[in-house]
Amino acid sequence: MTKEQYLKMRNELLAEVDGLINGGDVENANTKMAEVTALDNQFEAERTAQANAAALRGAPVVNLSSVTAPLMDGPEPIPVFASFGNVTTEAELHERAFYNFMVNRPSTPEEKAVFDQVNTDYRNAVQTATDHQVVIPETVTAKIWQEIADAHPVLQDIFKTFVPGDLTLIKDDDSITDAEWIDEATSAEGDDVGFGTVELTGCELPKAVDVSWKIKKMAMSDFLNYIARKIAEKMGNAIAKSTFTGKGKPGEGDTFKAQPKGVVTALNAEAGTPQVITFATADPLTYKKITSALAKIKSGYLGSGAAIYADNATIWNELANVLNEMGNPYFVPDPTGAGVGRMFGLPVKEEAAAEGNILIGNYGRGYAMNVNQDITLYQEDHIKARTTTYMSYSIIDGDVVTNKAFALIKKV
Structure with missing residues (x-):
């Protein structure tokens, strides 16, 4: 009902209540007052339902088809980490899939695809066939190295390189003598350039x-x-x-x-x-x-x-x-x-x-x-x-x- 209809009906009922009370019919007056209360409750229920319907019409539609894990009854349902929006980077997918792997929870097809690809590329690069070794996401690796540096100042001061395989660094030999100034008539003294x-x-x-x-x-x-x-x-x-x-x-x-x-x-x-x-x-x-x-x-x-x-x-x-x-x-x-x-x-x-x-x-x-x-x-x-x-x-x-x-x- 509209607000106008509600007010009209309510006023009519109240007028009847007043007439009954003035006539000494208290019992029927109480019955009419109960009808007024019922009308108030009905109008409030209809207004709440209309507000909820309006909110639903303005809300985005959730695509439940993207949820791959079944809904389960029980004390510990399996959380589903599917995204209802667009994931911006593969790093996010990798991190979520890595977390799911560590806690034995299912991943979405998108997360699993990124996780499998990252680990396959790594195994091909290091020439290993093991399926038990997984790559830690860069965000987590960065946290580990930062925690290490925070706890140990010496590791914060060392400049680390990240070169796969063996690495040979060339250093100056401290025993090499300095070059000397000469004039045109003086021949240059030879000195082997040494490196360690x-x-x-x-x-x-x-x-x-x-x-x-x-x-x-x-x-x-x-x-x-x-x-x-x-x-x-x-x-x-x-x-x-x-x-x-x-x-x-x-x-x-x-x-x-x-x-x-x-x-x-x-x-x-x-x-x-x-x-x-x-x-x-x-x-x-x-x-x-x-x-x-x-x-x-x-x-x-x-x-x-x-x-x-x-x-x-x-x-x-x-x-x-x-x-x-x-x-x-x-x-x-x-x-x-x-x-x-x-x-x-x-x-x-x-x-x-x-x-x-x-x-x-x-x-x-x-x-x-x-x-x-x-x-x-x-x-x-x-x-x-x-x-x-x-x-x-x-x-x-x-x-x-x-x-x-x-x-x-x-x-x-």
């Missing part, structure tokens, strides 16, 4: 993360962030440690596995250890010992990118307690800068991988790291334990380009 090389052939780095099935019920973005953080924690610890104390490639009779070679390892192995300064409890760390270490670094490497690396205990037990003649520390806390403080014009960076060593130098220019194969993932479900193991796998190598970019202060 750094061979980065790759070292395998698998790291496993166990996740309970309850964790897999998290929303996609939260779950992927969680997995990225856990993988980054384990990978980052291993990679950062290798840049300090990694043993390098095993020789004849060695039993350790191939790993990147660390700066501390290289400096300790050098004949006569010219880049190493020592101190002890009876011979504590002093201003002179630190300046002697700085003097061992070749000119040019103490500029942009140079830093002092030490773990938390060493910073506060050793570096922060080196005092001048007035009893003031040389170390200046500055958590707003690149590290936890500054000393001799250099940022002091807290790096757990330093493990008691004080390493001064320039990792950006004095160390090379190549990711021969970026991070991929394996997974395995454990039904009895109700857990899933995700194993990240990558091939990484690193080595010192020049010892002259570093100086080591160690406690003996």
Whole structure:
């Protein structure tokens, strides 16, 4: 009914109510008032229905044909991650399909097509036929590397290359003499141009993360962030440690596995250890010992990118307690800068991988790291334990380009 019809009928009923009350017929008056209430309810119901119908006419039509998973009854229906709109990039499809793969949920045909193509291309490129290894989406890989860099300043300072397969880097030979000025009557002195090389052939780095099935019920973005953080924690610890104390490639009779070679390892192995300064409890760390270490670094490497690396205990037990003649520390806390403080014009960076060593130098220019194969993932479900193991796998190598970019202060 229209509003005009409603008001007309209501007024007529109210007039009858008034007549009955005035005539003393209260019982019939109450009956008529009930009719007024019923009329009000009917009009309100019709108005609500009209508003809902208008809203439906103005809303977009949902295409249910794009939903490929069946609707199911039960306490845990399978979520369907089909998009009712247009997906803008293949990266989004790959990320959704990767998430569905990790939590054992179905993907849309579009997501599955992108997922299969990415992994097929990867397997063809690395010449492997395994179906268990999957490519991690670039967005997730970027999160992993960022988490690693945030936790380990040394890995933030190293310039990494991403060259598949073996990589040979050419470095200058520090023993080459400088060119000399001459006049027309003087013949030029010959000098062979010498170069050294750094061979980065790759070292395998698998790291496993166990996740309970309850964790897999998290929303996609939260779950992927969680997995990225856990993988980054384990990978980052291993990679950062290798840049300090990694043993390098095993020789004849060695039993350790191939790993990147660390700066501390290289400096300790050098004949006569010219880049190493020592101190002890009876011979504590002093201003002179630190300046002697700085003097061992070749000119040019103490500029942009140079830093002092030490773990938390060493910073506060050793570096922060080196005092001048007035009893003031040389170390200046500055958590707003690149590290936890500054000393001799250099940022002091807290790096757990330093493990008691004080390493001064320039990792950006004095160390090379190549990711021969970026991070991929394996997974395995454990039904009895109700857990899933995700194993990240990558091939990484690193080595010192020049010892002259570093100086080591160690406690003996």
